[in-house]
Amino acid sequence: MNHAPPLMLLLAATLGGAALPAAQAAPAARQAPAASATAPVLVTAAQWTQMRAEGARSPLFAKEQQRAEQRVRAMMKAGIDVPVPKDKGGGYTHEQHKRNYQAIQAAGALYRLTGDKAYATFARDLLLGYAKLYPGLGAHPQGRGQIPGRLFWQTLNDSVWLVSAAQGYDAIRDTLSDADRTTIDDNVFRAMADFLSGTPENFDKIHNHATWAVAAVGMTGYVLRDTSYVDKAMQGSKRDGSAGFLKQVDQLFSPDGYYEEGPYYQRYALAPFILFANAIERNEPQRGIFKRRDGVLLKAVDALVQSSYGGYFFPINDAILDKGLDTEELVAGIDIAYAQTGDARLLSVAKTQKRVLLSPEGLQVAQALADNKAKPFAFVPTLLRDGPDGTEGALAILRMGGENGQALVMKNTKQGMGHGHFDKLNWLFYDNGQRVVTDYGAARFLNIEAKAGGIYLPENSSWARQTIAHNTLVVNEQSHFGGDWKKGQPLAPTPLLFAVSDDTQIASARMEGAYDGVSFTRTQALLSHPSLGEPVVLDLLRVTGSKAARYDLPLHFNGHIMDVGFKTQSAVAARPVLGKANGYQHVWIDAASEPTSEARSLTWLLDGRFYTYRFASTAPSRALIGESGANDPSFNLRREPMLLQRVDGQAVTTFYGVLEPHGQYDGTAETVRGANSRIDRLTHYRGKDADVLVLDLAGGKQLAVGIADDPAKGGSHEVSGGGHSWRWDGGWKRFDTGTRTGKDGK
């Protein structure tokens, strides 16, 4: 095989990293001839030298190194353990192989950072263990899915093993005898890279599992100076560009850096993209990988941070609620993105992570933080378009009041494959640092043996993914697309509007095809007003169907009910269940009301703040109050309250509402202020081709918003009612009226 190109690359890289006195670069230079084929390339010798020299002076980096030393020392004491693969995820051999690849990577880094040969020897001995074990392995006995791994039950885990081990091996490869190096090159790295790249049903997919595989093979290629691996990684196993890393970069992220499965999986998918891109940048800077598609990989890091509140990712689709900005994957993302951009906002994220990579990028971040260079990360209203071309829906994020202020998330995205939930035009709301209008996330207890070994629970399909478990329209007690994600995958909502001003932020989208013959359009706005304590959420959902149906609109909220502002019959002595299927079987009913078209209200208290939700519909609706947890004999579900608005026997109806955060309860000082809503009345008026929602505010002011049936279109609209008339051109308009008897404010 041809060694020349890698050699060139190596020198380029070494020089690239060598903004250093010759003295420091010397060790690498001294044995230049040998070095050409064995010196580190994923992190250059010069960069290691610099980290060794400067790392100790940066507290965050030094602490990271200590942590790694403790971990590896403990494993060195325990001795080499490379068991024959046997167990599935969570089992002993699974966890041991996981510990091993972490140890190989860490030991390689520690050898470079401390100069202590013992680390290199430990990494070598572990790898020699795999050199004995691996060649004899067939498919894993617990092989999962069509593509079993060899060390692990899933090929995915094998890929992750190789991505980590390659980095550790790179750091110690020039310390090995030719015999050991050849043994490990061939029996571990080539063998695994051949297995992965020889499994096109995984390797050539446009999917994040494949990204781990190509990253593993590509990094192996750099380390072994074997361009054939690099080519396969870039172009796919056929080396024709029909698959591989470049195509993945082009297809798996939207132009705004949104990943279709949502933030929780974006966090996981991002890691191999960023790690491999960083390896490419170091070895083949001329590819300009971080500039590809207008810098989409760096946008993806930024988009992921924007997709969070209070440090936690918006839990749309299959998501674990406690995942957030401090996850390991994002540590890599932030460090590498900062090294590329020098964007000081990222440092404040790194600060909350309290972790850095043991890499040149990690050192840069640690040094910048030590120099107090961090700037606050600006959380701002953001529209993240979905789909490779940005044409398949969008995630609309409205924000006021900064980090712990109001965040309204409208989920107008595409399905997001098998991990997507059936919740078109769903919404979430955050305020005062809390989840107020919630998404259940995934029904899963990650890695908890007692809960089915930590995999997705049956309730993930029977509840968490179902439409009723979300805050959007359910027709005839069926979930969107009949609960079949493959049906949903090609059908995305159409974004109609996204506008931001000082006192008004508004977004709108339409969904067709979630149900046969049903189209629904939802417009939501975040509105501030001097008469209001906090900004409020206005919600207008207009559904038109081909025939009479049952329309349910759930609201899942977080807090303790303070006041039920409508008459109910309560199920106090025996608690019935809402329905039989599609998630309805998991809802206990606490109370139900008779149908009416009058606006109702519900007030709850959360972390010292009151939330009053006023809601109504143009056709008479019932209001039900319920709680999740029915038909859950294994206690797999969290028990959370919900409100359900139900309209029966209509083909066309419009749901509208306003959610108002207000007041402050201080349990320590025993004081309450603003316990009463500042909204006296919510009214809806219908025109020919538009709606107006009117808020009568305490103190006499009036706030109205006019919304055309197609907010994306121009044209003039007029709506009259209650002695008023509202006229506007375009898709929508806000009207501020001085007094209730006055006319248009503008």
Next chain:
Amino acid sequence: MNHAPPLMLLLAATLGGAALPAAQAAPAARQAPAASATAPVLVTAAQWTQMRAEGARSPLFAKEQQRAEQRVRAMMKAGIDVPVPKDKGGGYTHEQHKRNYQAIQAAGALYRLTGDKAYATFARDLLLGYAKLYPGLGAHPQGRGQIPGRLFWQTLNDSVWLVSAAQGYDAIRDTLSDADRTTIDDNVFRAMADFLSGTPENFDKIHNHATWAVAAVGMTGYVLRDTSYVDKAMQGSKRDGSAGFLKQVDQLFSPDGYYEEGPYYQRYALAPFILFANAIERNEPQRGIFKRRDGVLLKAVDALVQSSYGGYFFPINDAILDKGLDTEELVAGIDIAYAQTGDARLLSVAKTQKRVLLSPEGLQVAQALADNKAKPFAFVPTLLRDGPDGTEGALAILRMGGENGQALVMKNTKQGMGHGHFDKLNWLFYDNGQRVVTDYGAARFLNIEAKAGGIYLPENSSWARQTIAHNTLVVNEQSHFGGDWKKGQPLAPTPLLFAVSDDTQIASARMEGAYDGVSFTRTQALLSHPSLGEPVVLDLLRVTGSKAARYDLPLHFNGHIMDVGFKTQSAVAARPVLGKANGYQHVWIDAASEPTSEARSLTWLLDGRFYTYRFASTAPSRALIGESGANDPSFNLRREPMLLQRVDGQAVTTFYGVLEPHGQYDGTAETVRGANSRIDRLTHYRGKDADVLVLDLAGGKQLAVGIADDPAKGGSHEVSGGGHSWRWDGGWKRFDTGTRTGKDGK
């Protein structure tokens, strides 16, 4: 009336506080003759001068002063508003009179701290407003209870008004014209002091409401130099010692400083004791009030801090869960106790409070904190005896692992009057900073209008106070004492044991008379062992009744159920209610099991830690899993899980169990360790007059505890079973056995 003594006192006080250069004391000295009758006595002129000189240099004190300035400035801007009393608690006139007394006190202090006469003028004008209003007032129109107030619906609030206003008035009294001074002296302070001391049905009670009254009258006496008020305050309205402050100090606290209503009310009751004692100490140091009963008032402050976990008070009896160390009342307690003792542990409490008094004591604390003198407050195992003589039960607090370690609270106290719950030998458990075995506290939303104006809700009687809502024995679905606190008041549990060593802490008590013919004895231990991850709680409850009955033992826990270690029939599609009355009507049943004598287990997850509870009884028991919230149409209750053990048709039975915290779940790193219990088996053996509980631990070790039927008595005991024999002398013994086949460890 005789002015001499007060004059003497005044000088004593002034000199007492005057550890200052003459120059600074000068202003007070210059007009000595007038000063004798008008200079401040609750805080001396010299002390004010010192605060004015040094306060700005102590951040905490300076911030407190700023806060006060903002508050008072705003009210000065709004202008004088002294409305005719009309509304009840929470209403406008109630809140305004509350704001006014806070303003009078703050304005007086600010005048002294800033020298700005405007503050003195504002306080004067407010008081002149009351001088006009008060003399004409009769009983409050909303008069509550037998003893209506005049400014407020309760006399209690009138007393608090006077305690605060007297302090503000004291600070400005020497700035007034003789005319104004006489007007305010007579028409406000004498009038109110006469009203309060002239209402013996309140003033002469041995109750904390009376403490506010005597403090108000006594402080008025010092300010007006009228010893008759001071005498009444000390000795009662008859001045014969049959009532008054000294008797209250002797009777309302136990010798260990425990207050029978529990920590939540102790916090409130403590304030007037400490404030008035401080005034006494300043004006009549020769009384040695803080030394009375071996310093019981200072012990009460310490006991209150010990009665907390994670900053919150143990919520026994009627208690709001979010009340803790940062409440205003305890700010006064900590500042004044520190000034008396110089105990640096108290400073770390003050640090968490982030508040200080605008008083010499507050300044001392602020200065000590600025000098970093704070020492950690040592949370240690503590037995707080109950009753004036310490002979009416006790609160037993077992602790391991310090502040956020394990805390086991055994509620072996007396009834605690009308705010007491029916939960003899109830227990609470804390671990890892969390509430693990819980007490519901009070069913009340303090000051929240929507929840019955913030008073105790009907569910406080129907649920929160009932025995079933606690973690102790219920017989035949009746609450202790038939739910009549007056029956319970004379009957306290008998403490039998309280012992503490490095690896073992144990407490025991017996209750008789909670039910006719029923005696139950409960022994609980906190045990650490090298084979265990964390200390575990051992629980032995032996009940002997005169006839067959239904014995229920509830456990209210906090967390998400991970594993139900026994067979159940689940109520998944329709949820029944546990019973009809005494709180049973508020429990939904989720699952129930058949009777067995085999030990069962339940595992839950809370904040990343697992808790496995193993439980059994000598007679066959059913296990039920339920949740609070049934028959609650107004959503007044929190919904919390519970486990219920039920033995039917027995006269004598023994419940036993072990609660084990174990493992760590890290959602960020996606790692779990120690998810499995380290206890393989829990066994019970019965001897002639003793029980042995045996824990088989992972790794083969065995831990056994022998407990005599009367752990308070000596004598030798022997219990045999499972090929073992355990012998010991005395009430109890711990046995550590090397292997399961071995014999006694000691």
